[in-house]
Amino acid sequence: MDNARNNTRELVHGLTALILALFLLGVSSGLGVMKSIVDIWGAVLFIPEYPAVVMREIYLSWRSWSRDKNILSSEVSRLQNENAYLRLELAKISGGKVFSDDKNSDMNTARVTLRAPMSWWSEIRIDRGSKDNITQGLPVFSRGYLIGRVSTVSTLSSWAELITSSSFMIPAVIEETRELGVVAGDGNGSVLLRYIPAGRGVRSGMKVSTAMIGEELPPGLPIGQIAGEFNIGNDGYTTYRIEPGADLSRFYTVNY
Amino acid sequence: MTLVILWLIQDLLTVFTGGGMQIPGLFMLGVVYRLLFSDNNNDDGNLWAIWSAFAGGILWDIRWIGIPGFFTLGYVVVVLIVIQVWGIIPPQGRVSGSSLLVFILLECSQLIPPMLPVLILGGNTGWGYFLMQQVYSLPAILLTMYIYLQKARDNQV
Numbered sequence: 001m002d003n004a005r006n007n008t009r010e011l012v013h014g015l016t017a018l019i020l021a022l023f024l025l026g027v028s029s030g031l032g033v034m035k036s037i038v039d040i041w042g043a044v045l046f047i048p049e050y051p052a053v054v055m056r057e058i059y060l061s062w063r064s065w066s067r068d069k070n071i072l073s074s075e076v077s078r079l080q081n082e083n084a085y086l087r088l089e090l091a092k093i094s095g096g097k098v099f100s101d102d103k104n105s106d107m108n109t110a111r112v113t114l115r116a117p118m119s120w121w122s123e124i125r126i127d128r129g130s131k132d133n134i135t136q137g138l139p140v141f142s143r144g145y146l147i148g149r150v151s152t153v154s155t156l157s158s159w160a161e162l163i164t165s166s167s168f169m170i171p172a173v174i175e176e177t178r179e180l181g182v183v184a185g186d187g188n189g190s191v192l193l194r195y196i197p198a199g200r201g202v203r204s205g206m207k208v209s210t211a212m213i214g215e216e217l218p219p220g221l222p223i224g225q226i227a228g229e230f231n232i233g234n235d236g237y238t239t240y241r242i243e244p245g246a247d248l249s250r251f252y253t254v255n256y
Numbered sequence: 257m258t259l260v261i262l263w264l265i266q267d268l269l270t271v272f273t274g275g276g277m278q279i280p281g282l283f284m285l286g287v288v289y290r291l292l293f294s295d296n297n298n299d300d301g302n303l304w305a306i307w308s309a310f311a312g313g314i315l316w317d318i319r320w321i322g323i324p325g326f327f328t329l330g331y332v333v334v335v336l337i338v339i340q341v342w343g344i345i346p347p348q349g350r351v352s353g354s355s356l357l358v359f360i361l362l363e364c365s366q367l368i369p370p371m372l373p374v375l376i377l378g379g380n381t382g383w384g385y386f387l388m389q390q391v392y393s394l395p396a397i398l399l400t401m402y403i404y405l406q407k408a409r410d411n412q413v
Binding site (some may be wrong): 006007009010013014017018020021022023024027029034037038041044047048049051053055056059073114117118119133215252 | 264267268269272273276282296297300301306307309310313314315318319320322323324325326328329332333336337341343357373376
């Protein structure tokens, strides 16, 4: 009798748990509070996970050393940071908006702590927050190329919107022709340059960077290069596919 | 407490590998292992397993997926399958000749949770992904099965 009663109770509880899980699945993706919960849980786990983070860093460092590439890779990384910093300084000198008051000569590095499959091409979370002087709108780089900008800031972490996000739109310029357009993501991993008038001699390989118009980002930040024509609209404007300078499928740290 | 430790070990291993390889679902192996010894005649039956899996799944989703529900669903489904299938077998028949069934139940705990998100969302995750995941999980499954069979035989004697 008890066994039968328990079977029924297990079934009821099991189905309740299933329904709750499905309900959470349905509603939580649209809840803004989820990011806060994810951040809080990440902060709670920071302490128990710390040994694993340290061990991972030690292992990666050892592996790099064992291949005799440690010095070389750090030198390349330093030069990339310096290159990106110099581009930013150039942008400031040429009249762009100064977005950082940090007087350090090197760019800072942040670790990517979450890249959710549901928003793979839209946003990432980094382990730097307002305590590290991160502010909303701050551009984020990988290998010296713009990959997004900070969208939400909390004390210990921040979220950055990627250039592949469908809601990411910034004015950009083709450096060789000075044609202005809008760089926008499609949410599926592609980056497009829109609103370029047809027949302006734009070719593959031409460099694309942020434009001076608009106040959100300073001009001159490198984005990538023209990869090819995407389509020509009936309105006479051409959309080009951009090959980002950064590898958006494989980055574990970002610069800011 | 054991399940909490297993969850943390699974989490730490995932942090350590940086997502470079699939970590066996140690937490669910622990839940299924305990379920295999569970006696359904006590007051609460196997309710602990259902809600432990639910809580473990939510925490895993919040930590690694960003949206609660995916692994929560998978974990609860696995627990229900184990409870229903294991409940059919009479206690006398759960040691002799049950190796294959134990293996299948443990395998379910490793295959279903990561597969559900792909089935729900779609995407181009190939069978190679799941094959590699099962290869990584196989040692943990076999070890759990070995420990179970040893302990079950000792209890029977």
